[in-house]
Amino acid sequence: MTEADPAAPPESGLALRGITKRFGSLVANDRIDLDIRPGEIHCLLGENGAGKSTLMNVLYGLLTPDEGGIFVDGAPVLVRNPKEAIAAGIGMVHQHFMLVEVFTVAENLVLGREGSAGFLSMRKARRTVRELSERYRFDVDPDAVVEELPVGVQQRVEILKALANDAKFLIFDEPTAVLTPQEIDELMVVMRSLRDEGKAVVFITHKLREVREIADRITVIRRGAVVGTADPTEPEGRLAELMVGRAVSLVVDKQPTERSATPRLSLQGVSVANAGGQVVVEDLDLDVHGGEIVCVAGVQGNGQSELADALLGTLPVTTGTVTLDGARISGRSPKEIIDAGLGFVPEDRQHDGFVGSFTVAENLVLNHFDETPFARGIRLDLARIRGNADERVGEFDIRTQGIDTPVSALSGGNQQKVVLARELSRPLAALVASQPTRGVDVGAIEFLHKRLVAERDRGTAVLIVSTELDEVAALADRIAVMYRGRIVGVVPPDTSREALGLMMAGVPTEEALAAAAAAHRGAADDGVPAGEDLT
């Protein structure tokens, strides 16, 4: 770093200069310059695998950069571990919270700062929580046990931890991925109040709507390099183009199709109990016809996950029946249900969707490795398995070093492509996909949506469980809103967000539609969606 460097670090704030980080031959960060000023919300926008998290791990001392330096208020600082990062005023709010769940909020705050004499000052910790909570309007009880708090509040505890360390620069790593729409709104309020207190907020995300809502400045990263800065007023399409590197269509191109006369997937009076024996889906009726996409919308935790598991047979259907093309599948084993023609994309792909240490090729046959083309007797036909993998990787544009790469090494979007490629590579009667694009970048979302629509066009009954209203609106032919284990109502896809939001909170269909329409009429005399009940 020479004196005459035109990009000399600014007098105040946090600056990164020429950060380069390589993993073998992969350049994860390529000479990145970044300025983060106090009192601003700086969005770091980029697809999964673009290098955002690597950069932030460098900043937080979890990774050592190969080149480049970090400057705080114009002076270079050495950040070799999180302790030094904290000392430099850098705080991190991790996507997966670093909290001890059985401890109280105050105890979590004390963690790692127990003091040299071995004394815990719980009184001081409690006071700190109360003070900070009041100052930023967090509404957190210092004596609440973390595991009993909702996810959104747990996240605030993470923020409190950073603030208690006098962090001036707060990094939020994909903070909205785990939150419900309401919690996201609350988080935005929190972030704004942090900014107004003079903190610098770095918000890492790939969700364009959130970026435009909250960012003061946007830096876009693609393939490890800064490709530009953008203004939050830029249209979403333009931001997406910067991020992905090409024009992206955010609207799903969907032609009307012929709906099959009889439902292919049919649920009658289905009740499901969760692992703890609690009834979480109650007396649910739903028909999905061939050639249509039905989206189950609802706030997380209203029984959608269990409903999906019950359709696959990993949770038992306690009462009622599920039929697939007229044949009863409830009460059968997952293997039998899969063989009957049910495709399944699990909600948590890391957990249920694939075996991370298995190769791409192996994961692409995970649920039919023992069937005719891929096995003879108990002998695996490796050539066929590899041939299948080559085909799928091409067809689904799976970005991987090779078919022998472990799936855990792929980005989230490509992992999901592996799961979807596996499910769509055999003839299906119905496809059940939960949160098909959660944690997936824009480019991949576009692709995954296209494939889901293509599957519908092939005459498959597609049932999508999603908590993202954008996705629901883009894909659905019909929307079934779920609340507390029951379906509140089935409405057409052009139903207003307000009405859907009210239904997701349990308001009956008619009332919700009327209330939303009234609100709309108050605002403008626009054409309000018809919103007739299709049930």
Add this chain to the structure above:
Amino acid sequence: MSTATTPPAGPGAGEEATPPTGPAPATGAPRTAAGPARRFPWTDVVTTVAAFVLAFLVGAVLMIVSDSDVRSKFAYFFARPSDALAASADKVGGAYGALLAGSLGGVGPITETTAQAAPLICAGLGVALAFRAGLFNIGGQGQAILGALLAAYVGFTLHLPPGLHLLVAIVAGLVGGALWGGLVGWLKAVAGAHEVIVTIMLNYVAAGLLAYLLTTTAFQRPGRTDPISPIVDWNATFPRLAGTQLHLGFVVALLAAVVVWWLLERSTTGFAIRAVGANPHAAATAGMSVARTTIITMALAGALAGLAGVQAALGPSASGLPVPLSAGIVGSIGFDAITVALLGRSTPLGTVLAGLLFGALHAGGLAMQSVAQTPLTLTTALQALIVLFVAAPALVTKLVPFVRTRKAHTSGPVPQGGLAS
């Protein structure tokens, strides 16, 4: 060994790799190109070798400290250091020399090593296979006892023609182990009983069962009052290569390793075993039956441990004679197997190599005791030290800087220790 070992950051995929300068505006990331296939795990090898060296160094210290003669020379170390150093060198050199001579010094010692290794390999495979399905099989001991019990019973009660008799005895041992192991899998699948508890308890049951049976008329040698059975028929004993300790059992052990490799890497059963071991949730979601896989795996693991018992029951003694069944027939094979599998990183090849190493330590340890008057327990300490260092690669890299620089080169995933559950 300096043949085609491409450096980890290999230039293999030349044209696909984007140069660090000027990011190309290409839309497609490098994909499906000739990605580096599974590289030879040099880091593993270096770490393992370093672990050995460290273990032998600590072993040398133990020897010096525990020998009163050598210790007495250290009393006047500052007056005449040469005495103490010479005595230490003598002691350590003599002991390790005897260890080496007793395990690798000539046809006799080498074949003694193979004879000692055969049961360790079999039982090690049993533990390794279970590891791969995420099951911690502590029950090798009990499964081996059952294998020995049935193989020996067939060996001394039936009187069949050569070849057939041996085959029937082996199958009986396999079935015995498979039942003992399968029972564990069944209990886990049906009742959720943890395999660690059940296998440990079944070890006691098996030992008790053997002790009891040896007092019954069916097993006890006529005319004897001590718990010992009749001697196994010649026809049911592993034939031995004349003049050496190498017997057919070693070939059977190697064959078992090949079968396990094939099963894991090339069969649908192995696919399910590995999938259930790596991520049971995803395996269940993909329609695999975790319960069924658990039962099958434990039965197979039991059969392999049972084969170790067969080796003990049907292998010839050091003087080449068939042996009777006794309470201590399997020694501590079932427990040594756990360390063998751990050292072998739960792969068939690794298990064979680890089994050979421990076989060599067993064989050499006997020589060390008789020639260099070093207690046999020192070999046990050596084994323990090797496993300790292998199981703690971070410790090795701390102690041996050379390994650390190697590690910095390859950024591969940390090798799975095998204790994953």
